[in-house]
Amino acid sequence: MGIDFKGRVAIVTGAGGGLGRQHALALAARGAKVLVNDLGGAVDGSGGTVSAAQAVVDEIRAAGGEALANGASVTDFAAVEAMVQQAIDAWGRVDVLVNNAGILRDKSFAKMSMDDFRLVVDVHLMGAANCCKAVWPHMVAQQYGRIVMTTSSTGLYGNFGQANYGAAKLAQVGLMQTLAIEGAKYNIHVNALAPTAATRMTEGLMPQEVLDALKPEAVVPAMLVLAHESAPTRTILCAGAGTFEAAHITLTQGVHLGIGADVPEQLAAHLAQVTDRAGEQVPQSGAAQGTNEVGKALAARA
Template sequence: MGIDFQGRVAIVTGAGGGLGRQHALALAKRGAKVLVNDLGGAVDGSGGTVTAAQAVVDEIRAAGGEALANGASVTDFAAVEAMVQQAIDAWGRVDILVNNAGILRDKSFAKMDMADFRLVVDVHLMGAAHCCKAVWPHMVAQQYGRIVMTTSSTGLYGNFGQANYGAAKLAQVGLMQTLSIEGAKNNIRVNALAPTAATRMTEDLFPKDMLDALRPESVVPAMLVLAHESAPTRTVLCAGGGSFEAAHITLTQGIHLGTGADVPEQLAARLAEVTERAGEQVPQSGAAQGTSEIGKAMAARA
């Protein structure tokens, strides 16, 4: 059973080059109608022209697919709403949203200008939120939706010089966690992809032979699985160079110490028990942490 997108409509943001372009081409090749969004700016988010998006549309059409170009900045909610309406007007529905648009303004936190922090969060986090918000009512109405966030190993695990980017990227996982819970009853599945790929945004970070191994094409299978009808939900898939992993935010078993005056000292002395990973779990929602803590408190009282 092949992974097929016949009759599906997809919006891919930041699809004028790099990973987004590969996403758009792959979805189109497997039958999806694709709205190719790209502001067409520089890596740092400056400038803008729709030519990058149009070039990808031309490529899809030349291969016999259906596509439209859009030059909206994901930071502009009205423009994002118009982008979604463009897809609805053309094709009557939106099934898939791939939130891929992003910029970099790398600097160590000590030297970082807060305007550069805010702009990166604005593009990655608010951009994804704007796109999700704009497609959400349509997905609810049709009782079907697949949303793919683009997170990053920087968000999950940190990276020198990328405090702004890391904060914005892990925030997308937080958005995914709640949207997957809220979307479940309407068959809207929301997942996140953490790609390792050589694109315009990362070409300065890796040596040449490594860049060849990390072609953006090798990340695409993970996106296709997360965007498909058979997708999981609330999953963080990592992909790069042909390897695939899942990242989890886990909760350890922990210990109950009560509320006595010496709890700070007890906690300091027994911190290794609290952080011990044997038997850790992945809670199904944030409420599960509270339930676990209340359960331990009640058991201690009994």
């Protein structure tokens, strides 16, 4: 088996059901010791019981694997730190973090309460940040780590009724970009997965035939590739129904227009040229934007 996780310790959040459960089972089947985290709440984040996580742990153990259950809410940093410590105490290290926990509070933005906006951002974005922060010193110390963020096509491209979810999901990509840069010298690779899968969070939204094609298992290979020793870094993989794509945040060549009084009018007139995707790049860091802008300005002076 080429992609194996023998000797590795993985934490998967939101792993009591759906996609997270499949992630945990797959990592365990390929040799990882897995801490299965799940608050055990409803899709909207209400309630909580560790029984969902424990059921997955029992499943892993029945198949001969090693696993522990944890019921922390990813929004509670002290509880997240204790969760990471639980893995360290049991197995001595943490190699893989899969930030999968999430909730939905879908409504059109006009009808959405700011409480529902804030809570979704708190679970997805702050939850991921809490988990990353808690594992980070351990990964730095051992000079190894693999972190997988769960983004979404909603964050990347939008989806009606999911302003809160989309904002939180694209924010995870922003977190990935900087953590990948900061983690590079410690051999910490940070990537993002945009899954399309039929789980509790999508049932009732699509016809059954489509749901059948979108088995959560079909997304798991992308997670395994992003979580493995051989993983890339700063990569956004999209996966669903056995199909895999990559998403990129790109920068066009752009046009230098200077700083004259009529530049707003010039920009409006040249907008098609500014947004032309021919020769666009995928910047290695945010500095690429300034480099391109200053470079064109200096060239215009010459």
